[in-house]
Each structure stands twice: as structure tokens, then as C-alpha cells.
Amino acid sequence: MARRLPLLISFPILLTLIFSAAWTFLDDTSLSSLGPHSLWPLFSPSTSPPEVGGLRISEMTRDEYINSSAPFPSFRQALVPGTNYMSIGLGAGLANQIIATMNLLLVSRLSNRIPVLSDFTRDYGHMPLGEHEHSQSNAGLPVDELFDLKKYTELTSFPTLGWRDLKSPEAPLERASCYESHDQVDRIIPASALTGNQATGESAIEVDIWSSPSSISDIHRIQNLVRFLGDEEGRKEHEEELLAKWGRGEIGMQLDGWEPRRPRGEFVCWSELYYFYTDRFDERWETSWPAWRAVGTHLHFAQPLLKVVEEYKEQVLGDPSKKYISIHARHGDFGRGTPPSTYLPHVLSLQSRHPSLATAPVLVFSDETDDAWWLGVKDQGWLRMDHEKLRTSQERGAWYPALIDMVLLSESGALIGTQASTFSLLAKLRVQDWGGGETILV
Structure with a gap:
């Protein structure tokens, strides 16, 4: 054929x-x-x-x-x-x-x-x-x-x-x-x-x-x-x-x-x-x-997508205008299991050096499936971008968890990403170029 x-x-x-x-x-x-x-x-x-x-x-x-x-x-x-x-x-x-x-x-x-x-x-x-x-x-x-x-x-x-x-x-x-x-x-x-x-x-x-x-x-x-x-x-x-x-x-x-x-x-x-x-x-x-x-x-994001993201931002953060710090922890095919505590020094450093982020919430994005790992995120007082709970795929389609994550990472006040992940790479460049934010790859 x-x-x-x-x-x-x-x-x-x-x-x-x-x-x-x-x-x-x-x-x-x-x-x-x-x-x-x-x-x-x-x-x-x-x-x-x-x-x-x-x-x-x-x-x-x-x-x-x-x-x-x-x-x-x-x-x-x-x-x-x-x-x-x-x-x-x-x-x-x-x-x-x-x-x-x-x-x-x-x-x-x-x-x-x-x-x-x-x-x-x-x-x-x-x-x-x-x-x-x-x-x-x-x-x-x-x-x-x-x-x-x-x-x-x-x-x-x-x-x-x-x-x-x-x-x-x-x-x-x-x-x-x-x-x-x-x-x-x-x-x-x-x-x-x-x-x-x-x-x-x-x-x-x-x-x-x-x-x-x-x-x-x-x-x-x-x-x-x-x-x-x-x-x-x-x-x-x-x-x-x-x-x-x-x-x-x-x-x-x-x-x-x-x-x-x-x-x-x-x-x-x-x-x-x-x-x-x-x-x-x-x-x-x-x-x-x-x-x-x-x-x-x-290559800026399409306006209809940005409107969709605002809805999810409000659900997760409460106030969609609130500044936040993002963590993109790529595991899965990278074979990593970096514990949440690894990111804590970077979060504290960002919050201490940037007054606008001093009380900023931390939003975590990851393909990690281990419940114990996510419990560690919760113990830090950080928020999870949980598309299963939000039923994103069912309501928006299979592409939208990735699209929403991509936009939210790019709109971060600061980003802690994963070294060698191209998803983190593009978010890093957008945060730096579009928002003037600090980025760290771990």
C-alpha cells in the first residue's frame, strides 16, 4: 500500500x-x-x-x-x-x-x-x-x-x-x-x-x-x-x-x-x-x-489558545494575573527521577533575589507518574498542573495538555527547567525574551 x-x-x-x-x-x-x-x-x-x-x-x-x-x-x-x-x-x-x-x-x-x-x-x-x-x-x-x-x-x-x-x-x-x-x-x-x-x-x-x-x-x-x-x-x-x-x-x-x-x-x-x-x-x-x-x-501564541490558557490559569492559581515560578521536571523517557527537594534551593534563590517573586506560588509541570513524587511536591507547598484532574484532554482534545503547559511555562515570572529537554529550552527562551525572567536548567 x-x-x-x-x-x-x-x-x-x-x-x-x-x-x-x-x-x-x-x-x-x-x-x-x-x-x-x-x-x-x-x-x-x-x-x-x-x-x-x-x-x-x-x-x-x-x-x-x-x-x-x-x-x-x-x-x-x-x-x-x-x-x-x-x-x-x-x-x-x-x-x-x-x-x-x-x-x-x-x-x-x-x-x-x-x-x-x-x-x-x-x-x-x-x-x-x-x-x-x-x-x-x-x-x-x-x-x-x-x-x-x-x-x-x-x-x-x-x-x-x-x-x-x-x-x-x-x-x-x-x-x-x-x-x-x-x-x-x-x-x-x-x-x-x-x-x-x-x-x-x-x-x-x-x-x-x-x-x-x-x-x-x-x-x-x-x-x-x-x-x-x-x-x-x-x-x-x-x-x-x-x-x-x-x-x-x-x-x-x-x-x-x-x-x-x-x-x-x-x-x-x-x-x-x-x-x-x-x-x-x-x-x-x-x-x-x-x-x-x-x-x-x-512565533507568538495564537489568541484563541491564550484565552483557553487564561481559564486554566484561573482554575489553578485563582488569580490569573498572579506572577508564578514554574518547574518543568521532565522524567519519562529521560529516565530521571529528580526529587522535588532538588529544586527547593533554586526556588528560594529566585524568591530572595527577585522582590516580585518573593511570595510567588510555584507551579510544577511533569510527566512523573509516581504518586510519592507528587506528594513531595505537595509537601513543599507547591501547586501541580494536573490535567487528569482538570480533564483537559477530554474537554479540549489530546493536544491541549501540552499546549497549555507550553504557554504557562512561557508566561512564568521565572523558570526552572530540565537540562537537555527541548520543551524546557523553548520555554526558557520565551521567558527570557518575552518577559525578561530568569531561567535555570537542572
Whole structure:
């Protein structure tokens, strides 16, 4: 059975700078106005940016990057000739998918392409099936249900699209070819040979996978990807080489009646972008992280979500305007069982050094399932964000415990998070950038 991807909405599971010191002198306003050529020196000051051609996407009106009659049965009907696009697949935990989406927005901006955002996909390792759910529900989460994309465009001048903008619901199956970036082996894989899809009832695209050149699969640097996207001749040579190897039976699979279709240069899709970076992978733990500075800090939460969070904040804190300290204790797949007492010195330090937090309540978020651990939280006089008691999933849907936690952590007066957790990482950056709060990772 051919692998089906929802509206190409999510590419589920299938598809997983040298940094100039000048960055630190740029404020958010100047970053927002940077186009492909002016942004490039911040990442690779010794080289020239790729030729992107055409109008800069920051200068386009909507009818210059999407057919005014869209959506259509085929997403290709919605594309405007002469305009380039890019999309990615998503998988793993929500925070990792957000980071991949940030990288998509950054790469699109550098390569002068319109980003087509995929829905976030549910990963059952991070978001297990609830007792009230009788079967796996694979409905994706539209990005604009989490983030205010209109505000993002207002702040950065860069537009975005989603798959629902391009393709009609329940439209016929389409076929596309996408690049992957992990395997360091040349290959072309037909969609029908791929397994593990999380199917939905929505219209779909079956995706054939093409390996990327070694300059990308060996080193996941954003600069290399941008150069590849801007090098039409180089892409054709790479694809010709893969096709020749496939024709000789050296790579991929030979299936009756199946012939590879080359990726389309004007519409590029990539397996995933989570692992991409500008200088090194761990740059994301620094406040100067380019993807955060140029993109992430401008991804504010959607207003309807914020209104929902206010209701939960009132239920838990009583006064929704009250400042609070958050603890995000990631256990679960991290294999940790950090006792609540470990956080007490950090809480006392924050309360003693920040007068506005001197009497602030402490709100604890954790995937810990041990009742004794939560009793330790209660003994400290701290509050628990208990979505089972609040019946959040039953009343709002499976995504909402994570979404509400994400917003509440980001609105903290101060945050104590978990080292190496990307959920804590994004909360840390938001608390610092948006609220000027102190953050500690344990």
C-alpha cells in the first residue's frame, strides 16, 4: 500500500556559522527586516549568498505567491509560476517539531522560498493514548492553532502558507519526491516501499524519497542546504547521478511499473530539518541561536489558545494575573527521577533575589507518574498542573495538555527547567525574551 501523507500536511514520521559576532549587535527590529542577501553574512561572512532571483518573498503580495482561487484538488494548481516554495516533514515530540519548523522558516527566508507549513503530528511516545481514547487519533495540529502566523508575518515581513491553503480537503492522492538528509547512502525509495505511516482520512500525497548530497547528509549545516537549494545545475547533476545508479540497479528498489520522478525545483520538500544548525548542533542552547533570534522569538501564541490558557490559569492559581515560578521536571523517557527537594534551593534563590517573586506560588509541570513524587511536591507547598484532574484532554482534545503547559511555562515570572529537554529550552527562551525572567536548567 502506498505511503499516504496527510495533505502533505505533516509528512508524519517518514520525513524526521560560523556565527558572526555582529549578530549580538542587532536588535529584533533589524532582524525582522533582513532579506535573504542581508541575512546571509551573519551566517557565513566569508562567502557570497546563493542567487535567489525573482522578487523577495518579503516584498510579495499574496496573489504573487498563491493562486487566488486556491485551494485546488492538486496543490500544484495553487502555485504561482516563477515563485519557489519549500516544505518539510515532521515527527517526534512537539518541541522538536517546532524547532524543525523554525529551521524551515529560516531556510525559506535565506533561499527566498515561500514556506508551506506542515501540521504538527502526534507522537504517541510523548503524547500517549488516553483512557478516554478508544483508538489512535492521528489528526494533526495546524500550526496556526498554536502560533499567531499573521503576527509572525507582521513582525518579520515574511509570509507563510499551510497545506490547507493549497489543497482541497478529501482531494485525490498525489505523488511527490522529497529529499532526505540522514542516510549517507545513495538511494531512491518509492512510497509503496515505505511503512509506518500515520494515516488520516484526509487527502494525501505519497512521497518518494531521494537522498541528498553528502555535503548535506554528512554535515547538517543550514548554509549547505541553502546553497543546494540555490544551485539548480548542482541539483540536476545530483539527481542525474542517482537516476543513473538506480537505472543500473545499484540503489533503491526496482518495482514493476514504477519509475522515479525527479524532485521539482520550484517546490522542494525535505524529510525533516530538526537536526540542522548554522555552526554546531548545540548552538540552540545559547541565547544567540540564529533560528531563535530570526524566527522563534516572533512565533507568538495564537489568541484563541491564550484565552483557553487564561481559564486554566484561573482554575489553578485563582488569580490569573498572579506572577508564578514554574518547574518543568521532565522524567519519562529521560529516565530521571529528580526529587522535588532538588529544586527547593533554586526556588528560594529566585524568591530572595527577585522582590516580585518573593511570595510567588510555584507551579510544577511533569510527566512523573509516581504518586510519592507528587506528594513531595505537595509537601513543599507547591501547586501541580494536573490535567487528569482538570480533564483537559477530554474537554479540549489530546493536544491541549501540552499546549497549555507550553504557554504557562512561557508566561512564568521565572523558570526552572530540565537540562537537555527541548520543551524546557523553548520555554526558557520565551521567558527570557518575552518577559525578561530568569531561567535555570537542572
